[in-house]
Amino acid sequence: MTFTMGRHILIEMAQSFRLTPSRYTGSDRLDHAGFLQLQGDLTEAGYSWNNTDPEEILADLRATYEPLLNGLARYLLLTLPEWNLRDTARDHWVRGPRGHAGPQAHR
Numbered sequence: 001m002t003f004t005m006g007r008h009i010l011i012e013m014a015q016s017f018r019l020t021p022s023r024y025t026g027s028d029r030l031d032h033a034g035f036l037q038l039q040g041d042l043t044e045a046g047y048s049w050n051n052t053d054p055e056e057i058l059a060d061l062r063a064t065y066e067p068l069l070n071g072l073a074r075y076l077l078l079t080l081p082e083w084n085l086r087d088t089a090r091d092h093w094v095r096g097p098r099g100h101a102g103p104q105a106h107r
Helices: 002-016 032-044 054-063 066-075 101-105
Strands: none
Touching: 002 066, 032 054, 054 066
C-alpha cells in the first residue's frame, strides 16, 4: 500500500504541474551492481526474497514511476538520488546541511 500511495502522490504532483512522463534515456539509477549492493544490505538487515527474480520484479515496479519521477525532477531542477547511500550516516539530520547541529539541538 505504501508503494501505491507514493506513486499516487507522484502522479498527483505531476498532474498539478501538467507534466507527462519523460522519455528518460539516461543511465539506470539502479544498475546490476547497485542492485547486488541493495540485495546484500537487505539480506544483512534480515530481509529475504520470496521471488525467483527480484531484480526483474523491482525493475518492473520502477518502470511504473521512474519516467514520471524523472520528468518531475527535471521540471523542478532536482537531481534524483542514487538508490544506495555512499556514506555511513544513517539519518538525514546527521549528514544533512545542519551537520552535527541536529543532535545538539535535540538535547
